[in-house]
Amino acid sequence: MHIVRHRRTAAILTVLTLVTAGALASPAHAAGNTLTVNVGTPVRPVTHVASGGLYAVDTGATPPLEQMYPLRLNHLTQPPPGGQQLGNGATRPCCDGLQVAGKVTSAGAQQFFRMPDIYPNFPYRWVSWADWEAKVRTMVQARVGATAATNIDGWELWNEPDWTWNTAAAGPFTAAWTRTHRLIRSLDTVTPIVGPSHSYYNHNWMVEFLTNARDTGTLPDVIVWHELGNDDYLNVGAHVADYRAVEQSLGIAPRPISINEYASPSQVDIPSVAVHYMAVFERHGIRDAERAYWYEAGTLNGLLHNNAPTASYWAYKWYGDMAGTIVQTVPGSWLEGVASYDSTRRFVNVVLGGDSGNNTVRVTGLGALGAQVRVTLSRTGTGGRTTNQSAPVTVSAATYTVSNGSISVPVNGMDALAAYQLLITPASGAATWQQRYEAENATVVNAGRFSSGSASNGGYVGRIDGTANSRAQSFVDFLVNVPTARSYPMTIGYANATGATATHGLAYNGSAWSTVSYPPTSAWGSFGATVTTTVNLRAGYNVIRLAKGAPQFAGGTGFAELDYVQLS
Structure with missing residues (x-):
């Protein structure tokens, strides 16, 4: 999202000259709230849904891989091959998705290519169908020819067509979607096609779009829209529910949902707002979500300044530290949070924020951690x-006695704009370091x-089955963090019911x-078998x-399912 893009931006900025934190300013007076974390109620595997960005990664050391690794980046949206977009006053195009593909893959992320960013201007300046289709052919052929590039999982056919598509010159967007979808599929039958990427969720637009896509055989593989208003984290659940109802009414199989631009320009750098988005995206089943590009490219969308962390970086780093399972959180007023439970290490990681004053985090389901637990409370700044x-700043560290599987932790003197972590x-x-890495927490490419x-x-x-080419090959990438350089025995949990090795x-x-x-092994989906090898890390x-x-x-030969890898 470039700063001039969104048709609501002017109104947003006017309001926010009066209230710095938007909706978060009022609850600053409403202390005494409780965030409840139910460790015994799993929600989904940890995949760091909200860890991503638009134009987040450039070439070279912008940003450094060393700063990317701790965030466990999930997904990015980058310009297409040969992208010419000059966003937010940039003087040169940046962030070409093919040029950064190796870096993105090394960080464990996947990426969409935003096709209309082949144009230098925003809003896009339509030339002609001959011009557009020639550009589409060039972009797709460049990707197909890049046989070493992986982790490219979507052609984003257009961006915010509700206000950037030139209907007068190019015809209705629904017809354009069908025409362009068919052209891409004639050149690339493998890479997913994603959209419609509306600037905000709208029921009528979605019905019109999906009806046409169903009737023309051009349904997107991933559904995309943006959440960019000051209070849009409040609406994610309703939008998802409405979208799923539309799918069902039209007889369309459920699609993964990507929110590949989120947070308004004034709120994108407020740590507690980031926590609200993390929580609602995890809670409502979003596949991936990306911070909006309002300012500088190649900064992980403001998580870095001069390649060094800002306050919001630490909220995402804590989120990146999550492993195992996302567990249920129940907000108290504006006190919101996201939490995980790593059953191997018996770690509970809670990231929270949104209220000021004295508040409480109540954590249930802690029986497996023993009669007493150690609780470390940390906080970000608000710079x-x-x-x-x-x-981050360590606020306190204390030992708590677990009563009926629960503890209540006071979090006093909260700043409504900061994020906090309870570990x-x-x-x-x-455990002093993570040794077991679950396959479902890893980067899963062309598998399930x-x-x-x-x-x-x-x-x-x-379904780790694909071998054909770099668009269809199947693999699992484990991003591991070890304390010393040495040889590590690595145990792999697996299943293989083929009857042969x-x-x-x-x-x-x-x-x-x-x-x-x-x-x-005896059956698919039945685990307990292991093999061991050695890796030099x-x-x-x-x-x-x-x-x-x-x-x-x-x-590879035959087929196998992966449960985990464990270093020792």
């Missing part, structure tokens, strides 16, 4: 996108996440490929890939 914060661990015997009662943490990855390729940090063999972050197919790998 905005041009003020660096070198580290809850066993009082003794807490599934549930099983026998799987570690209840989830696994299956199956194989995957194994590579890490650009290493040569080796082979992992999986002897047959550097201190800090490493990417470990297990692949049925991947660039520079000839391809």
Whole structure:
């Protein structure tokens, strides 16, 4: 989202000259609220839904991979091959999706290519159908020819057509969608097509769009819209419910939902607003969501200034530290939060914010952590996108006695604009570093996440079947963080019901490929079997890939499902 884009921007900025934090200013007087975290009520696997951005990544060290890794980036929207867009006063095009593809993949993210950003101007200046279709051919052929590029999971056919599509010159957008969809599919039968990318959710627009797409056989693979108003985090649940009702009424199978622009220009850099979006996106089943591009490109959308963290960075870093399962949170007034439970380490990670004064976090379902737990409370600053914060502030650390599986933690003197973290661990015997990495928490490319009662943490990855090319190859990338450089034994939990030994390729940090063999097991989705291999890792972050197919790998044999990897 460029700063001049949105038709509501002027009104938003006028209002916010009067109230700095928008809707968050009023609840500053409403202390005494309780956020409830129910650790025993799982919501979904941790995939860091809200960790992404539009034009977030440029080439080189803008931003550095070392600052990207801790965020566990989920998804990005980048310009297409040869993109010429000059957003927000930029003097050169940036962030070409093919040029940054290796960096995006290394960070564990996937990306859409925003096709109309092949134009330099915004709003886009339509030339002709011949011009547009020639551009589409050039973009798609460039991607198809980039045989080493992976993690590109969508052509975003247009952006905010509700006000940027030139109907007078180009005809109705619904007809344009059909025509362009068919052209892309004639050139690339594999890469998903996503849209319609309206600037905000509108029931009537969605009905019109989906009816045409259904009737012409051009349904998007991922549905996209934007949430950019000051209070849009309040509306996400209603929008999702309405969209699902529209799908059902039209007989359309459920599509994943991407909110690939979120947060208004004045609120995008407020840590507590970020927490509100994290919470509602996780709660309402959004697949991925990306911070809007209102200001500078290549800064992870303001999480970095001069390649160093801002206050909001630490809220996303805490969110990035989540592993295992997202668990239920129940907000209290404007006190909102997102929480996870890592059953292997017995860690509960709560990120919260939105109210001022003295408030409480009540956490239930802690029986597995023991009779006493250690609770560390930290907070961000509120300095905005041009003020660096070198580290979060530790507010307190204390031991709590667990009563009936629950504790209540006071969070006093809250700032309504800051984000806070509660990290809850066993009082003794807490893990010093993460050793088990669940497959369903990893980067899953051309495969699927599934549930099983026998799987570690209840989830696994299956349908790791593709070998054809870099658009269809199937693999799972584990981003692991180890304390020292050395050789690590690595145990892999798996299932293989083919009746014969199956194989995957194994590579890490650009290493040569080796082979992992999986002897047959009793049934699909039934876990307990393991194999062990060895990986030589550097201190800090490493990417470990297990692949049925991947660039520079000839391809695995048979089929296997992945439960987890564990380093020891």
